[in-house]
Amino acid sequence: MDMDKILIVGNGAREHAIAEAIARSPQRPMLYAFAKSRNPGIIELAAEYEVGDIDDGEAVGDYAEDSGIDLAVVGPEGPLEAGIVNALVERDIPCASPTKEAAAIETSKLFARELMDKYSVSGRNSWEVFDDPSKAAEFIDSQEEPVVVKPIGLTGGKGVKIVNPQLTGQLKDMEEAKAYASRVIEEGIGGSEEVLVERLLVGEEFTLQAFVDGKRVVPTPLVQDNKFAYEGDTGPFTGSMGSFSDSNHLLPFMTATDYYKAITVMEDTVSALGKEGLDYRGALYGGFILTAEGPKILEFNARWGDPEAMNVLPILEGDFLEICWAMADGDLGRVSFGFQEKATVCKYLAPEGYPTNPVEGKRIEIGDVLGSDALVHFASVDQREDGIYMSRSRALACTGVADRMSEAERIAEDAISKVQGPVFYRKDIGRSELVEKRRKHMRDVRRA
Numbered sequence: 124m125d126m127d128k129i130l131i132v133g134n135g136a137r138e139h140a141i142a143e144a145i146a147r148s149p150q151r152p153m154l155y156a157f158a159k160s161r162n163p164g165i166i167e168l169a170a171e172y173e174v175g176d177i178d179d180g181e182a183v184g185d186y187a188e189d190s191g192i193d194l195a196v197v198g199p200e201g202p203l204e205a206g207i208v209n210a211l212v213e214r215d216i217p218c219a220s221p222t223k224e225a226a227a228i229e230t231s232k233l234f235a236r237e238l239m240d241k242y243s244v245s246g247r248n249s250w251e252v253f254d255d256p257s258k259a260a261e262f263i264d265s266q267e268e269p270v271v272v273k274p275i276g277l278t279g280g281k282g283v284k285i286v287n288p289q290l291t292g293q294l295k296d297m298e299e300a301k302a303y304a305s306r307v308i309e310e311g312i313g314g315s316e317e318v319l320v321e322r323l324l325v326g327e328e329f330t331l332q333a334f335v336d337g338k339r340v341v342p343t344p345l346v347q348d349n350k351f352a353y354e355g356d357t358g359p360f361t362g363s364m365g366s367f368s369d370s371n372h373l374l375p376f377m378t379a380t381d382y383y384k385a386i387t388v389m390e391d392t393v394s395a396l397g398k399e400g401l402d403y404r405g406a407l408y409g410g411f412i413l414t415a416e417g418p419k420i421l422e423f424n425a426r427w428g429d430p431e432a433m434n435v436l437p438i439l440e441g442d443f444l445e446i447c448w449a450m451a452d453g454d455l456g457r458v459s460f461g462f463q464e465k466a467t468v469c470k471y472l473a474p475e476g477y478p479t480n481p482v483e484g485k486r487i488e489i490g491d492v493l494g495s496d497a498l499v500h501f502a503s504v505d506q507r508e509d510g511i512y513m514s515r516s517r518a519l520a521c522t523g524v525a526d527r528m529s530e531a532e533r534i535a536e537d538a539i540s541k542v543q544g545p546v547f548y549r550k551d552i553g554r555s556e557l558v559e560k561r562r563k564h565m566r567d568v569r570r571a
Contacts, residue, residue: 126150126151126152126153127150127152127153127193127194127444128152128153128155128190128191128192128193128194129145129152129153129154129155129192129193129194129195129196129444129447130155130156130157130186130187130190130192130194130195130196130216131145131154131155131156131157131165131169131195131196131198132156132157132158132177132183132195132196132197132198132199132202132207133158133177133197133198133199133202134156134158134159134160134161134162134165134177135162135198135199135429135502135503136429136430136432136433136471136500136501136502136517136519136520137198137199137426137427137428137429137430137432137433137500138156138158138162138165138198138199139162139164139165139500139501139502140427140432140433140436140437140500141196141198141427141432141436142154142156142164142165142168142169143164143168143436143437143500144436144437144439144443145196145443145444145447146168147443148442148443148444148445149442150442150444150445152444153170154168154169154170155169155170155171155172155173155187155190155192156169156171156172156173157173157175157177157182157183157186157187158172158173158174158175158177159174159175159176159177160174160503160504160505160514161174161505161506161507162501162504162506163501163504163506163511164499164500164501165501166506171190173186177199177201177202177207178201178202178205178207179205180205180206180207180209180210181210183202183207183210183211184207184210184211184213184214184216187211187214187216188214188216192211192216193216193217194216194217194218194219194444194447194448194451195208195211195216195217195218195219195220196218196219196220196405196447197218197220197405197426198426198427199426200226200229200230200277200424200425200426201277203220203221203223203226203229203230203425203426204223204226204230204276204277205223206222206223208220208221208222208223208226209222209223217448217451217452218404218405218451219404219405219406219446219447219448219450219451220404220405220406220425220426221403221404221405221425222401222402224401225396225401225402225403225404225425226425226426228392228396228403228407228423228425229277229408229422229423229424229425229426230276230277230425231275231276231315232273232274232275232276232319232422233252233275233315233317233319235422235423236250236319238392238395238396238399239392239395239420241395242391242394242395242398244388244391244392244395245384245387245388245391246384246385246388246411246417246418246419246420247419247420248321248322248324248419248420248421249321249322250319250320250321250322251319251320251321252275252317252318252319252320253304253308253317253318253320254308254316254317254318255308256301256304256305256308256309259301259304259305259308259318259320260301260304260305262320263297263300263301263304263320264297264301266322268322268323269322269323270300270320270321270322270323271320271321271322271323272300272303272304272307272318272319272320273318273319273320273321274307274312274313274314274315274318274319275313275314275315275317275318275319276313276314276315277313277314304318304320324412324414324419324421325412325414325415325568325571326412326413326414326415326419326565326568327347327374327376327377327412327413327561327564327565327568328347328348328410328411328412328413328421329345329346329347329348329374329377329385329411329412329413329418330345330346330347330348330366330408330409330410330411330428330431331343331345331382331385331386331389331408331409331411332346332406332407332408332409332427332428332431332432332435333386333389333406333407333409334406334446334449334450334455335393335403335404335405335406335407335450335455336404336449336450336452336453336454336455336456337393337397337402337403337404337453338393338394338397338453339455339456340386340389340390340393340407341455342382342386342389343435343439343462344368344369344372344373344434344435344438344462345368345369345372345373345374345377345382345385346366346367346368346374346428346431346434346435347366347367347368347374347561348363348365348366348410348428348430348431349363349364349365349366349549349552350362350363350364351364352364352473352477352478352549353549354549354550354551355551359478359479360478361473361477361478361517362429362478362516362517363428363429363430363471363517364470364471364473364548364549364552365430365468365469365470365471365520365535365548365549365552365553366428366430366431366433366434366468366469366552367434367466367467367468367469367528367531367532367552367553367558368434368435368466368467369466369528370464370465370466370526370527370528371464372462372464374561375558375561375562376413376561376562376564376565376566377413377565381413381417381418384417384418385409385411385418388409388411388418388420389407389409392407392409392423393407402453403425404450404451404453405425405426405450406425406426406427406450407423407424407425408423408424408425408426408427408428408431409423410422410423410424413565413568414568415568415569415571429502430469430471430520430522433467433469433498433500433520433522434467434469434522435462435467437467437498437522437524438462438463438465438467438524439460439462439463440460440461440462440463441458441459441460441461442458442460445458446458446460464526465524465525465526465531466524466525466526466527466528466530466531467522467523467524467531468522468523468528468531468532468534468535468552468553469520469521469522469523469535469552470520470521470522470535470536470539470548470549470550470552470553471502471517471519471520471548471549472487472517472518472519472520472521472539472542472546472547472548473516473517473518473546473547473548474513474514474515474516474518474545474546475545475546475547477515477516477517477547478516481515481516482513482545483513483514483515484512484513484514485512485513485544485545486509486510486511486512486513486544487504487510487511487512487513487518487519487542487543487544487546488510488542488543488544489511489519489541489542489543491541492519492521492538492539492541492542495521495534495537495538495541496523496534496537496538497521497522497523497534497535497537497538497539498521498522498523498524499519499520499521499522499538500519500520500522501518501519502516502517502518502519502520503515503516503517503518504518504519513544513546518542518546519542521535521538521539522535523535523536523538523553528553528558529553529554529555531553532552532553532554535552535553536550
């Protein structure tokens with residue numbers, strides 16, 4: 124029997140984690156990669172590695188067809204928006220990722236909110252959208268509560284502006300909000316000349332990822348992402364500086380009821396997509412905030428999270444390749460799988476100055492890291508003859524897996540601290556002080 128040829132599109136740490144999970148399959152598949160740079164972790168696993176434009180449907184489709192690919196998994200959001208899955212499906216290549224139309228649940232915040240309103244999906248927030256800067260400013264001025272200003276489209280997780288003078292004591296924040304809304308509209312930030320303004324929700328953010336086959340939604344353990352650049356949740360927003368999950372698959376500040384309510388939001392959203400004729404297949408990511416009223420949706424992602432994939436996929440008990448086939452075929456019911464009762468802590472290493480003014484093209488030394496107990500996943504790096512070089516974004520992630528979060532944090536910290544070069548990372552992710560801060564904040568929110 125011939126081995127399945129599996130194509131992974133993308134070259135980040137998320138794609139490295141996906142490649143590892145597929146490579147663990149007892150079916151012993153052959154891995155192929157189409158990427159924009161040379162990820163050393165994926166190169167080690169792949170039978171063939173092609174560097175090219177991952178947003179070019181014709182290029183990816185032709186490569187897959189010429190290589191005899193049996194199944195594809197698309198990692199990043201950019202290729203999903205570009206219609207890479209559509210190009211592959213047109214060539215009769217199944218995908219464990221959504222089409223461009225279904226991926227609009229991530230690529231257009233307006234589409235997601237209109238869909239949830241139309242079908243009365245729970246967990247939605249109040250919102251307004253504007254294409255006129257003066258009307259956006261008038262609306263912001265009229266609000267008695269803090270607001271959040273967001274571009275409609277993709278911004279790599281860095282486009283949100285929170286405006287809360289009640290917390291900062293600075294009324295100038297309202298002027299900054301109006302100026303940012305104007306800039307989003309006039310510059311078309313996120314690919315649309317519109318801006319979204321929402322009520323600021325107060326609580327603790329969390330991520331729920333799920334396998335989806337068009338109808339079924341099978342949830343995975345909960346994860347909390349940490350987007351602020353610096354320790355103590357300070358500094359600018361980033362793509363993420365790391366994440367953690369607990370051994371009971373909840374989070375220290377959440378209950379099972381909170382979890383089930385979030386699952387219902389995901390299920391109802393997939394059902395709503397189906398009613399619109401959109402057969403969503405692949406990983407679905409719900410970015411939530413737990414409020415005094417329960418879970419509220421902040422955003423959807425039409426793929427695995429980065430870094431949340433590194434928390435969930437390593438503790439999967441089951442054949443990930445078979446799960447991918449079942450999502451692509453629309454039949455998750457035929458597959459049995461679960462997750463180890465393990466805690467995970469992922470810490471991300473970034474170039475100095477990230478995200479506002481990162482150093483670029485610098486080499487890092489990682490020899491001692493690979494001998495540690497942590498899982499190491501390479502992100503935005505390029506493997507050259509003389510070593511591994513960083514881009515302007517996050518370089519690699521170190522994940523500890525253990526019975527307790529404190530031990531998982533120690534494993535991740537021990538590994539990531541060994542990297543040499545002009546880099547930094549958040550030491551506090553997964554530590555007891557930060558976790559207790561989350562618990563206390565949620566207790567205060569529930570009492571308010």
